[in-house]
Amino acid sequence: KAFRAREQTDRRERAALRAARHWAGVERGARAALRAADAASRALGDRPLRGAAQALRRVAGAELVPIWPSNMPPPAPARLPATPRDGAAAAYLPACINRIFGNPRGAPPRPSLPEALVAVSARAGLGLWIPADAAGNCCATPWSSKGHRRGHELMARRVADSLWRWSEGGTLPVVIDASSCALGLAEDVTPLLDDPQRERYEQVEVIDSIAWAHDRLLPALEVERRVGPVALHPTCSTVQMGLGPQLQAIASAIADEVVIPAGTGCCGFAGDRGLLHPELPASALRDVAAELEGLELDACLCSNRTCEIGLQQATGRPYASFVFLLEELTRPV
Numbered sequence: 425k426a427f428r429a430r431e432q433t434d435r436r437e438r439a440a441l442r443a444a445r446h447w448a449g450v451e452r453g454a455r456a457a458l459r460a461a462d463a464a465s466r467a468l469g470d471r472p473l474r475g476a477a478q479a480l481r482r483v484a485g486a487e488l489v490p491i492w493p494s495n496m497p498p499p500a501p502a503r504l505p506a507t508p509r510d511g512a513a514a515a516y517l518p519a520c521i522n523r524i525f526g527n528p529r530g531a532p533p534r535p536s537l538p539e540a541l542v543a544v545s546a547r548a549g550l551g552l553w554i555p556a557d558a559a560g561n562c563c564a565t566p567w568s569s570k571g572h573r574r575g576h577e578l579m580a581r582r583v584a585d586s587l588w589r590w591s592e593g594g595t596l597p598v599v600i601d602a603s604s605c606a607l608g609l610a611e612d613v614t615p616l617l618d619d620p621q622r623e624r625y626e627q628v629e630v631i632d633s634i635a636w637a638h639d640r641l642l643p644a645l646e647v648e649r650r651v652g653p654v655a656l657h658p659t660c661s662t663v664q665m666g667l668g669p670q671l672q673a674i675a676s677a678i679a680d681e682v683v684i685p686a687g688t689g690c691c692g693f694a695g696d697r698g699l700l701h702p703e704l705p706a707s708a709l710r711d712v713a714a715e716l717e718g719l720e721l722d723a724c725l726c727s728n729r730t731c732e733i734g735l736q737q738a739t740g741r742p743y744a745s746f747v748f749l750l751e752e753l754t755r756p757v
Contacts, residue, residue: 428571440572444579447520448560454524455499462498470494490699495736498533500526504554505542512553513640514631515590516541519602520562521729528732528742537729537745541601541633544751548644552599555590563600563608564616569695580616583609584625594627599636601747603727604695606632607661634662634727637750638670642677645754651722653681657712657735657743659728660690674746675725678753683719687711693734702737709738716741723749 432440443450461473473492480489500523507516518538527533535543538554545552561583567576587598587609600606609630614622656675658668675682692698692708716739724739725746726732732743 425569425571428569429573430571432571432573437572437574440567440570440575441578444562444567444572444575444582446560447562447579451520451523451559452502455502458497458499458524458526461492461496465496470496487700490696491702493699493702493733493737495529495733497528497733498526500524501534501536501539504558505536505539507542507552507554509553511551512596513545513550514552514597514599514636515587516545516552516554516599516601517558517561517587517590518554519600519605519729521605522601523559525729525733528736528744531742531744535748535751537601537747540745540747540751541599544641544645544747544754545636547751547754548641550640550644555586557586561586563605564612565604565608566695568608568612576612577616580613581621584613584617584621587628587630588624591628594624594629597629597631599631599633601633601745602729603632603634603659603661603665603667604731606630607665610665632662632665632667632727633745633747634667634671634674637747638667638674641750642674645750647678647753648755648757649753651679651749651753653683653719653721654679654749655683655685655716655719655721655724655741655743656746657688657691657724657726657731658684659726659731662727671725671727671746674750678749679722683716683721685712685715687715691731691734691738693730695730698730698734698737705734705738709735713739725749 477492522537542552562579564576564579591598617625654675658671662668690708692704698705724741724743726743735743
């Protein structure tokens with residue numbers, strides 16, 4: 425990150441700062457691009473899209489223009505679920521990657537991840553409230569990772585103010601549905617706040633969806649049926665936050681067997697790196713792909729959308745958030 429920060433030019437810093445200032449618009453633009461590309465892919469196939477992406481990469485550079493993988497997901501729904509504030513057990517900030525990327529290709533488009541998490545939380549008697557101004561807020565990790573100091577600082581201060589306001593001064597916890605974003609809110613925001621803002625922010629309880637599901641939802645849910653073997657991929661941020669055992673416990677509650685390949689480690693996707701350099705997840709996950717080859721699995725579970733894209737690229741399996749299966753298997757029969 426320090427090397428990247430030193431390499432940034434004023435022009436790039438200004439562009440990153442503009443993106444941070446208008447992040448809600450960036451989200452809309454990303455969904456529109458995915459929608460157009462998805463329509464083109466259905467009509468023409470992926471080959472023309474990959475060719476266009478390669479041509480742009482030669483002009484603009486491989487660090488700016490992603491490839492077009494065959495499993496690029498369609499866009500997420502433009503509207504987040506409508507949720508009441510009254511009686512909510514927690515505020516819920518759907519991560520921007522889950523506000524942009526929809527469900528895996530080949531999977532039903534609904535429920536979306538926010539819809540599934542809202543539904544299963546309500547079933548457990550713990551309603552979630554999604555603030556009307558959630559769009560445009562981000563954990564600030566994308567700017568931190570790329571060394572964009574000004575954009576990082578702006579987004580960190582914005583999300584800190586939003587979480588303080590949504591939590592009503594720290595009285596309401598805030599749930600986030602992507603493990604890397606939960607880690608970003610814990611580590612990337614606080615260092616950029618002034619003393620009064622930092623003091624407020626440290627009073628806000630941010631809960632990753634794994635901890636939310638394991639500690640608060642599972643005890644109040646009835647698992648109506650179970651599935652057979654599932655593959656599980658604890659992400660780097662999941663491990664760093666110490667949530668690997670909780671994720672495995674959730675999987676064990678809804679599946680007869682949980683398979684964690686021996687080669688499991690960093691998936692190599694690293695935010696957008698896997699879209700820019702697909703050889704990274706291909707290399708990082710080669711042992712996982714080999715171990716899963718030939719196995720009959722009912723589901724492949726994770727807790728981070730971009731990691732799931734990389735896992736599907738490398739293994740051919742439709743990895744998705746554990747929340748979907750938890751919601752499905754706890755629906756009343």
